[in-house]
Amino acid sequence: MTCEYSREEYLKRIQQLGFMTDDIRLFLNTHPRCDEALCALKRYILLERAAKKQYEENYGSLTLEAVGQKERYDWIDGPWPWERED
Amino acid sequence: MWTYEKKLQYPVKICNTNAALAKAIISQFGGPDGELAASMRYLSQRYSMPYNEVIATLTDIGTEELAHMEMICAIVHQLTKNLKPEQIKAQGFADYYVDHTLGLWPQAASGAPFTATVFQSKGDPITDLHENMAAEQKARTTYDNILRLTDDPDVLEPIRFLREREIVHYQRFGEALRIVQDNMDSRNFYAFNPSFDVRK
Numbered sequence: 001m002t003c004e005y006s007r008e009e010y011l012k013r014i015q016q017l018g019f020m021t022d023d024i025r026l027f028l029n030t031h032p033r034c035d036e037a038l039c040a041l042k043r044y045i046l047l048e049r050a051a052k053k054q055y056e057e058n059y060g061s062l063t064l065e066a067v068g069q070k071e072r073y074d075w076i077d078g079p080w081p082w083e084r085e086d
Numbered sequence: 087m088w089t090y091e092k093k094l095q096y097p098v099k100i101c102n103t104n105a106a107l108a109k110a111i112i113s114q115f116g117g118p119d120g121e122l123a124a125s126m127r128y129l130s131q132r133y134s135m136p137y138n139e140v141i142a143t144l145t146d147i148g149t150e151e152l153a154h155m156e157m158i159c160a161i162v163h164q165l166t167k168n169l170k171p172e173q174i175k176a177q178g179f180a181d182y183y184v185d186h187t188l189g190l191w192p193q194a195a196s197g198a199p200f201t202a203t204v205f206q207s208k209g210d211p212i213t214d215l216h217e218n219m220a221a222e223q224k225a226r227t228t229y230d231n232i233l234r235l236t237d238d239p240d241v242l243e244p245i246r247f248l249r250e251r252e253i254v255h256y257q258r259f260g261e262a263l264r265i266v267q268d269n270m271d272s273r274n275f276y277a278f279n280p281s282f283d284v285r286k
Contacts, residue, residue, distance in 0.1 A: 062092045
């Protein structure tokens, strides 16, 4: 699958979806019986997983899970998260 | 255990260096109300916490603080990237540079090294959660102070995100405190320490 977005745009999408799962999970920790939040968490987990999969097929692995799917060991590839691409 | 994801929680992309600003922002790495202290505080407090909702909250917020620490380090790194000796001198960075070059080291803006003495793990749920709510407010104030020191939108954006997270975490710790209090003697919350005294 080819990617129509730049690496940066794709990463931003993953960061947005990841933020949703982070924030909803915090809410659920203190509201564990909120069905609406649980439903939203499940939805965003799926969306984040799909976005990560597409990113990782086109760019580098974000997780060990993805490294396992690659022919070449790409965990050592930059850029690292704190590096600004010029 | 933990696993690493090769991404920042929120993007950091800073075009212009500013060593003087980096020296202020590094306080949120190793300073008294910084992200490293926040993470160590919450992750340390988990072991004596008797309520599952609160253990989960400490775990997840303690983990998120590590991601915030990485964002702060990315900001400091990008603000000081490829600085020339003349810039280091002109921007008041020589005293940091002489010990750490352009490496990241957890210290306060004052230069005081990171220390566990800035936080508590008291082994009493009510005490610890009040500590955490205060910690989130102290970090929020620090971010407010940083926001007054710059008008660089590349820095303002991620700092505003981090400031907002302090407010959300404060809210969650407030709810956690309420959960603890709901489990206690409503006539006297402080009658016993639920992580130490066994209720008859």
